Amino acid sequence: MPRDACPICGKPGTADFKPFCSRGCKDRDLLQWLGEGYRVPGEPANPNAHSGLDSPDSRD
Numbered sequence: 834m835p836r837d838a839c840p841i842c843g844k845p846g847t848a849d850f851k852p853f854c855s856r857g858c859k860d861r862d863l864l865q866w867l868g869e870g871y872r873v874p875g876e877p878a879n880p881n882a883h884s885g886l887d888s889p890d891s892r893d
Contacts, residue, residue, distance in 0.1 A: 837846045839854035841861050846852045853859040865871050 841858035844854040
């Protein structure tokens with residue numbers, strides 16, 4: 834794939850939608866992130882861990 838190619842379809846990217854070639858490819862990429870099609874590798878989150886973000890003291 835050429836260096837400036839759209840990561841979705843491989844067409845040349847444009848300045849308006851860089852690194853994508855169009856709004857359609859840009860939106861498809863966003864939908865992949867929102868639909869959990871893409872994932873960042875790492876340790877699984879512990880659902881029992883408390884971050885403290887929901888406690889009243891964290892708003893001060």
